[in-house]
Amino acid sequence: MVLTPRKERILSSVVTGYVKSGEPVGSKAVAEEVGVSSATVRNEMAELIELGLLEQPHTSAGRVPSQRGYREYVDRLMEVPPLKEESARAVDAVLFSGSYDPEGLLERVCRLLAGATRCAAVVSTPSGDSAQVRAVQFVQTSRRTAMLILMSSTGTMKSRVFHCDFDLTNEILRVFFRVFNGKLAGRNVADITPAFLQGVGVSLGQMYVLMGAPMRALLDAARDTVGTHLLMGGQMNLLFYPELEQTDVRQILDVLEEREHLAELLRQRPGQVEILIGRELGRPELANTSLAVSRYLVEGQDAGALAVLGPVRMDYPQVAAVLQYVSGQVGKTLTTLLRDQ
Amino acid sequence: MVLTPRKERILSSVVTGYVKSGEPVGSKAVAEEVGVSSATVRNEMAELIELGLLEQPHTSAGRVPSQRGYREYVDRLMEVPPLKEESARAVDAVLFSGSYDPEGLLERVCRLLAGATRCAAVVSTPSGDSAQVRAVQFVQTSRRTAMLILMSSTGTMKSRVFHCDFDLTNEILRVFFRVFNGKLAGRNVADITPAFLQGVGVSLGQMYVLMGAPMRALLDAARDTVGTHLLMGGQMNLLFYPELEQTDVRQILDVLEEREHLAELLRQRPGQVEILIGRELGRPELANTSLAVSRYLVEGQDAGALAVLGPVRMDYPQVAAVLQYVSGQVGKTLTTLLRDQ
DNA sequence: ATTAGCACTCGAAACGAAAGAGTGCTAAAT
């Protein structure tokens, strides 16, 4: 689609105007911005409607961008400003405050994104597909309970408390430690399956009966390590947009609870902010929303995604700027965390 | 306030009718239920208005319970049915599934309450005021990072990962272990303050310089152990009630974010379900909501609270039944967990 | 003390007119 420069300016003006006000934009307001008469603007806008880039709620109303119009704007017209110095500093502050584990970091990032964009934020944690078992630790927590900690090569730590119906002596815990680390160290976490543990069990002979509880805990922790987790925050921000009715919001949130579908949407090309507009999201419930996704890299490898869900009438340049900066910083920080190991 | 039995039946009928429909209740509907003519009901309702137990949105509309009317209903008229067998079983299933740590359990309970009542749920964890340090464990997680785990006598475990700018040898971790457990075991967790750690530091001499990071981690973990935590869930359920406008919901949720105020509201008498109605909550933003609180006991001691926040037009008997049963079971379960230690 | 009957009240829904923002089109100007 090739537009004359003036049509581009008019389309941009309609988009920014509508994003700001939420009201259809009249030819007069656009004319002032573009510097031609309102009649000219009207003629041009009529053609933009022909092209399917604008819409008219009804004759004699102003114009509103169509979803294709937003697409054109996002793909070719908008400029993503660099993040303001002070905002960038605020982001960094959040990143470097607090704990040293990836999941905690990403949780803070999720809240940050929600706050900075006034939208709902979704963050996916790195998948642990390729993670290997670094070590398994046992810590006694009471006479008959202990905590199992599974540490992986990707820096995650997952713990589970388990309960045995016999007293856990130091002796027994040492045995657990020896057996688990002996069999597992260096293995792919993804290999820890019920079948695999069955196999381990057989080789243990009678000792196996003692190890049911820790094995269940291990399995659980492994599943947790391998899987991608979705963190969400700021869902309430969607209530701020009058074009999203209460019922709409409820439906949107229901869709967000379908983890598989959401995870699918986050699978975008890494390297830039990808934006999905309205019906492009493939769900009628989300037809009035847009999703901006930016994947982050850890050690140069695609690892996870940061995303923002808001109304179609979203401030795309602002959101893109935030996502771009934050995903870059998240990637760097996580890489450092990992390198350090 | 003494009401004739018939007035009681009429008030009950108005409350249940209004709770069910959300519409003002007319004399005809009540008449059918109570078995007298609508004119009689109208006369009685007029007196109930005099008494301040009912309200009339306008002449020629049906009646609506006033907040005092709800109060009367809740205090004297409603009967709390025992929880249905199957519901009780569902609750138990949630309690006994999953992990063995109190916080995890209470999180599940929170979700459960939200789902079962279609309201927002708030759960406070037991305070660790009186907790003593059972042990401090260190687990190496990478060359220069380790996890500190603080286990308390109340069964909680809080962990923090910390980072040192020197390599953590086994030797060093053993020293950490000896020092921390030597100085802390058996002490009140609440005593772990910056000042106290300063004191410990002085007695360590030069070794102190190594211990900054783990001490900060410890402090953080201790704060976490001592403090009461508020878990919340199902905030979105409030969107289901048309009488709560979008803006109202937003304000309500803002108030819920004020942890101190919320914690204050949960400080009720243990032993029964306490219900606060509308303005009794002391915040104009909450004037259209009610809170039902039930505190749970661990080892016979008041420990924490389960609560449900919904519209004033709440199904009080149902909510009370759920809370009563769940808080009983939570108390039992946590007590067992603790005893086992 | 209760109830039937009935006029009355008040909000909600339906309708219509007026106002106003913004358009589309035509003809003049550049």
Add this chain to the structure above:
DNA sequence: ATTTAGCACTCTTTCGTTTCGAGTGCTAAT
């Protein structure tokens, strides 16, 4: 060939009016 001024037209919004009906309050009969 573009651009613009001018003007009639369209469609929503707003506001006042009317209508309708649920539900009441009161009175008189039971």
